[in-house]
Amino acid sequence: MRETGLTVIGLDLAARPWRPTGVAVLTAGKIRTSLVFMDEELIRLVVAHYPRLIAIDAPLSLPAGRCCLRPDCDCRRFGISRRCDRELVRQGFRVFWTALPSMVELTCRGVALAGRLRTAGFEVIEVFPGAAQKRLGLPRKQDNRAELARRLADAWGLVLPAGRRLTHDELDAATAAIVGLLYLQGRAEAIGDPAEGQIILPAPA
Numbered sequence: 316m317r318e319t320g321l322t323v324i325g326l327d328l329a330a331r332p333w334r335p336t337g338v339a340v341l342t343a344g345k346i347r348t349s350l351v352f353m354d355e356e357l358i359r360l361v362v363a364h365y366p367r368l369i370a371i372d373a374p375l376s377l378p379a380g381r382c383c384l385r386p387d388c389d390c391r392r393f394g395i396s397r398r399c400d401r402e403l404v405r406q407g408f409r410v411f412w413t414a415l416p417s418m419v420e421l422t423c424r425g426v427a428l429a430g431r432l433r434t435a436g437f438e439v440i441e442v443f444p445g446a447a448q449k450r451l452g453l454p455r456k457q458d459n460r461a462e463l464a465r466r467l468a469d470a471w472g473l474v475l476p477a478g479r480r481l482t483h484d485e486l487d488a489a490t491a492a493i494v495g496l497l498y499l500q501g502r503a504e505a506i507g508d509p510a511e512g513q514i515i516l517p518a519p520a
C-alpha cells in the first residue's frame with residue numbers, strides 16, 4: 316500500500332554497489348536510517364515507501380556539453396565541472412568536480428539511478444549534505460559525529476538505534492532527507508544552471 320503521508324527519502328550514494336549507501340526515510344516527523352548496497356535493493360526500498368521526493372548526495376548530471384565521462388571522448392573539452400559545483404566552491408565549500416577521475420564512478424551511478432527513478436515517476440533532487448550541515452548550523456561529521464547525530468535527533472527526529480552508532484553514510488542520508496523536506500516546504504535554494512543540473516541547499520539563515 317502507498318503511504319499517504321509526506322515521505323522523503325535521502326540517499327548518501329556510494330560510488331560502488333559493494334560499498335554501503337546510506338538511506339534515510341523521513342516520515343511523520345521521524346527519520347529512520349539503514350544501509351543498502353545494490354541498485355535493485357535501493358529501488359525496492361524506494362518503491363516500498365513511495366516518497367514524495369528523493370534527495371540524493373551524488374552528482375546527478377554531467378557538465379553541459381558532455382555526452383559521457385570518457386577521457387578519450389571529444390566532449391572532454393567541455394570540462395569537468397558544472398556551474399553548481401563552481402558556485403559551491405566560490406561559497407567556500409569543498410566540492411569534488413563532477414567529472415574528476417575519482418568521481419566518475421559515483422557520477423555515472425548517480426545519473427543512472429536518478430534517470431531510473433524519474434522514469435518511474437519519482438521527483439529527484441541533488442543535495443550536498445556537507446554544505447547543508449554548515450547552513451543548518453550543525454557540526455560536521457568529521458569534527459564530531461556523535462554530536463551531529465544528537466543534534467539531528469533533537470531537532471529533526473532522527474531515530475538513534477540502541478546498541479549501535481549511526482555511520483557517516485547514515486548521517487549524511489538523514490541530512491539529505493532534511494534538505495528534501497525543506498525543499499518541499501519552500502525553504503531551500505537551488506544552486507547552478509537549471510538546464511545543466513542544480514544542487515539544492517537549505518535557504519541561507
Ligand SMILES: [Zn+2]
Nearest residue numbers: 382383388390
Ligand atoms: Zn563524451
